[in-house]
Structures are given as structure tokens and as C-alpha cells.
Amino acid sequence: MNDLQKKIKDRIHAAQRVLVTSHVRPDGDAIGSSLALALALLDAGKQVQVVLSDGVPANFKQLPGADMVRKKADGEFDLIVSVDCSDLIRIGDALDGYHAPDIIIDHHVTAEAFGTLNLVEPEAVATASVLIRHMHAWGLAITAPIAANLMTGLVTDTLGFRTSNTSPESLRQAADLLELGVDMSTLYYRSLVRRTFEEAKYWGTGLTSLERADGIIWATMTLADRKTSGYTGKDDADLINIVSSIDDAEIAIMFVEQNAEKTKISWRGLKPHVDVSQIARQFNGGGHKAASGAELSGSLAEVRERILEATRKILLLHK
Ligand code: 5GP
Ligand code: MN
Numbered sequence: 385m386n387d388l389q390k391k392i393k394d395r396i397h398a399a400q401r402v403l404v405t406s407h408v409r410p411d412g413d414a415i416g417s418s419l420a421l422a423l424a425l426l427d428a429g430k431q432v433q434v435v436l437s438d439g440v441p442a443n444f445k446q447l448p449g450a451d452m453v454r455k456k457a458d459g460e461f462d463l464i465v466s467v468d469c470s471d472l473i474r475i476g477d478a479l480d481g482y483h484a485p486d487i488i489i490d491h492h493v494t495a496e497a498f499g500t501l502n503l504v505e506p507e508a509v510a511t512a513s514v515l516i517r518h519m520h521a522w523g524l525a526i527t528a529p530i531a532a533n534l535m536t537g538l539v540t541d542t543l544g545f546r547t548s549n550t551s552p553e554s555l556r557q558a559a560d561l562l563e564l565g566v567d568m569s570t571l572y573y574r575s576l577v578r579r580t581f582e583e584a585k586y587w588g589t590g591l592t593s594l595e596r597a598d599g600i601i602w603a604t605m606t607l608a609d610r611k612t613s614g615y616t617g618k619d620d621a622d623l624i625n626i627v628s629s630i631d632d633a634e635i636a637i638m639f640v641e642q643n644a645e646k647t648k649i650s651w652r653g654l655k656p657h658v659d660v661s662q663i664a665r666q667f668n669g670g671g672h673k674a675a676s677g678a679e680l681s682g683s684l685a686e687v688r689e690r691i692l693e694a695t696r697k698i699l700l701l702h703k
Pocket of ligand 1: 470471474492494649650651668669670671672675676677678679
């Protein structure tokens with residue numbers, strides 16, 4: 385066991401009251417990894433709070449432990465752990481009034497070392513995969529409910545084991561979780577396939593906005609679109625996965641209006657030579673080579689022009 389691993393094990397072992405947190409607009413890996421770690425810490429006899437600024441989206445509410453998630457921390461903690469979150473700002477207001485995390489567990493190539501102990505393994509397909517690698521050595525057991533959460537992280541971050549980084553290791557990890565009795569088909573369906581009527585209507589407005597130029601394909605989703613469709617999330621309801629399946633583009637981008645001054649951007653690199661994390665970094669965002677995001681100040685129209693310009697430049701550099 386290396387020095388970092390030993391320190392993490394010791395911190396976990398010594399802790400009584402643990403706060404587990406992750407990023408705003410949490411995805412399947414953020415929720416799955418938070419709940420897996422929290423349930424394992426509870427099994428180890430610790431008091432645990434899971435704090436996520438935006439709570440749990442509807443499609444993950446049935447995961448074991450989802451009802452323990454709160455939006456604000458309450459009380460004192462001797463250990464704060466952040467999972468699947470690459471910088472402090474992206475935790476949102478979950479840690480307001482508390483110190484920065486003691487332990488970071490992540491897999492983003494752009495991860496900043498904002499914790500005391502920083503375990504970042506960018507070649508892992510998901511933070512859930514990092515947890516599976518190490519939990520046993522930290523003295524944390526993987527039970528069936530924990531396995532369901534870890535499987536959700538693996539399945540969602542690999543879009544159902546079809547992203548280019550899907551590895552033999554990730555499939556072996558999934559096989560091990562299946563052996564613990566995980567119902568992968570149901571988890572897969574709930575997290576990647578099933579859509580509400582409102583989400584489908586929202587997709588409709590987003591698809592109507594589709595544009596294409598200079599190797600870039602993009603769609604825009606406004607506050608008005610969310611109002612008309614009745615979609616209550618703050619994200620694109622995963623429409624980016626549809627937009628990035630369209631032929632003939634090198635980069636797909638999604639613009640999601642957050643309010644009059646803030647816009648959320650998602651990039652997907654559709655060709656092996658494109659690294660969208662480079663563009664996201666320019667705007668204080670981050671992520672992975674093929675999937676990155678950022679949140680920018682400015683009106684939707686103004687931010688869109690700025691981002692399209694910068695993305696065009698990066699594509700020209702690669703030509
Ligand atoms: P998405 O576009 O689906 O929100 O995110 C794609 C990837 O980029 C994910 O790995 C996500 O964690 C990361 N990401 C998305 N938005 C941000 C952001 O504002 N800041 C950082 N650092 N990473 C982001
Ligand atoms: Mn995530």
C-alpha cells in the first residue's frame with residue numbers, strides 16, 4: 385500500500401462523523417459514488433451525512449441510501465470527503481461554513497488538488513471505479529446495496545459501457561458487482577433509457593434549436609424551454625447524448641441557460657484527435673478529453689458567441 389493509500393485508510397479509520405459530498409447538478413457517478421461510500425462508512429459504524437447542493441434528481445431517487453441526501457450540512461464533522469468533483473467551486477454551497485475536503489476521490493483529468501489527500505485516477509472510467517479499486521484496502525466492504533450504487537456510476541459515466549475509455553478492468557468490476565446480485569438491467573434502464581414526458585418535450589425544444597457550422601453542432605436550451613415543457617432540472621436532460629450521436633461533426637456543444645447571467649456549457653469531442661477538456665479549461669471548466677463542461681457568466685447569446693469562437697479556433701489548430 386502506498387503512502388497516500390495508507391493515509392486515506394488511517395483518516396477513514398480514525399473518523400467518527402463523516403460528511404460526503406460531490407458536485408452540483410449531480411450525475412449518476414456523483415450520486416452512485418457518494419451513496420456507495422456513505423453506506424460503506426455507515427456499515428463501518430460511523431455517522432455519515434451526504435450533502436449535495438442540488439439534491440438527488442428523480443431518476444436516481446430509488447438508489448439505496450438516496451433518502452439520506454440533504455442539501456445543507458448540519459453539525460460537526462471530523463472528516464469531509466469529496467467524490468467525483470474536480471474543483472471546490474463545483475461543490476456549490478454544500479460546504480458553506482465548513483473546511484475544504486480532507487479527502488478527494490476523483491477521476492477527472494482536470495481535477496485540482498483541493499483536498500488534503502488527493503486520490504485522482506484519470507484512467508478510471510468513473511469515480512465508482514476508483515472506489516471499487518480501493519475500498520477493500522481501506523477496510524470498507526461492498527454489499528449488494530453499495531454495489532447497486534457503484535454499478536450506477538460505472539454504467540452512467542460509460543454511457544452503458546460504450547465510451548472509448550471502457551476498459552477490461554471496468555467490465556471486470558461490473559461483472560464482480562453482478563455477482564453480488566446487482567440488477568444491472570433495471571439500473572441501466574432507469575439511469576440511461578427511461579425519460580419522463582416533460583424531458584421528452586424539453587428535448588423537442590432543444591432539437592428544434594439545432595445548428596451546424598465549421599465541424600461544430602450545437603443546441604440551445606432556455607429557461608423558457610424548461611417552463612414550456614415542465615422540466616424541473618437545471619441541465620440538458622442528457623440531450624447532449626443525442627446531439628453527439630449526429631454524423632459529420634467533430635464537436636457537439638450544448639448551451640443551457642441557468643439564469644439571465646449564467647450559462648452552462650457541455651462539450652463532447654466526437655473524433656479521437658479532439659480534446660475538449662482543453663477548451664473547457666480556458667473557461668475555468670473541466671472534465672475529460674471527450675466530455676467536458678463549464679459554467680460561464682454572461683447572457684446566453686453572448687456566451688454562445690464566445691464559446692463557438694473559441695471552439696472553432698481549437699478545431700482550426702488541429703487541422
Ligand atoms: P457535462 O457536460 O455532462 O455536465 O459534464 C461532462 C464532464 O465535464 C463531466 O465529467 C463533468 O464532471 C465535467 N464538468 C461539467 N461541468 C463542469 C464545470 O463547470 N467545471 C468542471 N471542472 N467540470 C465540469
Ligand atoms: Mn460526475
